Amino acid sequence: MNAPQPLASTLGRDPAGEQVLSAERLSFAYAKAGPTFEDVSIGIGRREIVCLLGGSGCGKSTLLRVLAGLETARAGAVRFLGQPLHQPHPRSALVFQQASLLPWLNVFDNASFGLDFKHQPAIDAAARKARVQEALAAVGLAGREQAWPAELSGGQAQRVALARALAREPELLFADEPFSALDAITRAEMQRLLVEVVHRWHAAVLLVTHDIDEAILVADRILLMAGKPGHIHREWAVDIPHPREDHPAAVTTLRMQVLTALRATAEGAAATLAPAPNDS
Ligand SMILES: Nc1ncnc2c1ncn2[C@@H]1O[C@H](COP(=O)(O)OP(=O)(O)OP(=O)(O)O)[C@@H](O)[C@H]1O
Numbered sequence: 001m002n003a004p005q006p007l008a009s010t011l012g013r014d015p016a017g018e019q020v021l022s023a024e025r026l027s028f029a030y031a032k033a034g035p036t037f038e039d040v041s042i043g044i045g046r047r048e049i050v051c052l053l054g055g056s057g058c059g060k061s062t063l064l065r066v067l068a069g070l071e072t073a074r075a076g077a078v079r080f081l082g083q084p085l086h087q088p089h090p091r092s093a094l095v096f097q098q099a100s101l102l103p104w105l106n107v108f109d110n111a112s113f114g115l116d117f118k119h120q121p122a123i124d125a126a127a128r129k130a131r132v133q134e135a136l137a138a139v140g141l142a143g144r145e146q147a148w149p150a151e152l153s154g155g156q157a158q159r160v161a162l163a164r165a166l167a168r169e170p171e172l173l174f175a176d177e178p179f180s181a182l183d184a185i186t187r188a189e190m191q192r193l194l195v196e197v198v199h200r201w202h203a204a205v206l207l208v209t210h211d212i213d214e215a216i217l218v219a220d221r222i223l224l225m226a227g228k229p230g231h232i233h234r235e236w237a238v239d240i241p242h243p244r245e246d247h248p249a250a251v252t253t254l255r256m257q258v259l260t261a262l263r264a265t266a267e268g269a270a271a272t273l274a275p276a277p278n279d280s
Pocket residue numbers: 030031033036054055056057058059060061062063210
């Protein structure tokens with residue numbers, strides 16, 4: 001098999017040509033382990049939703065953590081709004097699979113919690129209250145400010161986590177499989193909500209998922225990660241208008257393309273693991 005070639009075109013599309021995040025030739029390895037990914041270049045345009053799709057263990061979450069400033073690359077550089085990134089940026093926010101709400105804080109205080117993180121610009125109490133209320137209203141939780149986490153469903157808890165991220169007014173939202181623990185109906189609702197609120201907030205998103213349908217429903221661009229060490233294997237620009245459920249033919253065509261590529265990467269990986277025909 002030929003060595004994977006880095007894609008030249010993994011640069012964010014943006015009408016103004018601006019990128020909120022850019023990374024060049026990133027490599028990463030955990031201590032005492034081989035490289036997780038190598039030579040990954042990626043750009044995310046302002047307001048762009050980019051989905052990072054790939055099989056289990058190919059390094060998607062690790063790449064997200066490096067791009068978010070939670071881990072340090074072994075080689076290469078990450079720039080956020082044009083500046084070198086060495087730690088999580090105050091204009092970025094994270095949402096994970098678990099909502100991770102603090103059980104002793106009510107919904108309002110959980111949603112405002114992200115405003116106390118390191119390097120977050122100080123804002124006065126009135127602005128803080130307005131921001132948090134606006135974020136909670138955007139995720140459909142107006143009137144639930146005094147509720148406790150134990151009183152929420154999984155979907156509602158994830159809405160609070162999304163509001164906590166939005167209250168930071170992020171330029172870029174990092175989301176690592178944020179809906180994978182939810183039931184199918186709630187997941188579909190949350191996917192629609194994510195697109196709606198990030199468009200309203202003018203935020204870009206990097207969404208890690210292994211759900212092809214999720215990627216196709218929300219992404220402006222899909223990056224397929226594969227291999228060991230991981231690399232960006234293919235990408236698709238998704239120009240289907242929202243809501244994408246209204247365009248089933250275009251969705252099905254893209255789904256087949258992505259699925260075929262994903263299967264090919266899985267078969268490629270299996271082929272490298274399978275014993276050669278002459279092995280006994
Ligand atoms: N903290 C860690 N220390 C050592 N190895 C790790 C650590 N976290 C992840 N790995 C390994 O790095 C590789 C990539 O893991 P990662 O979680 O980034 O993959 P992924 O594509 O997000 O997988 P999944 O879709 O299953 O969540 C895996 O082999 C994993 O076992």
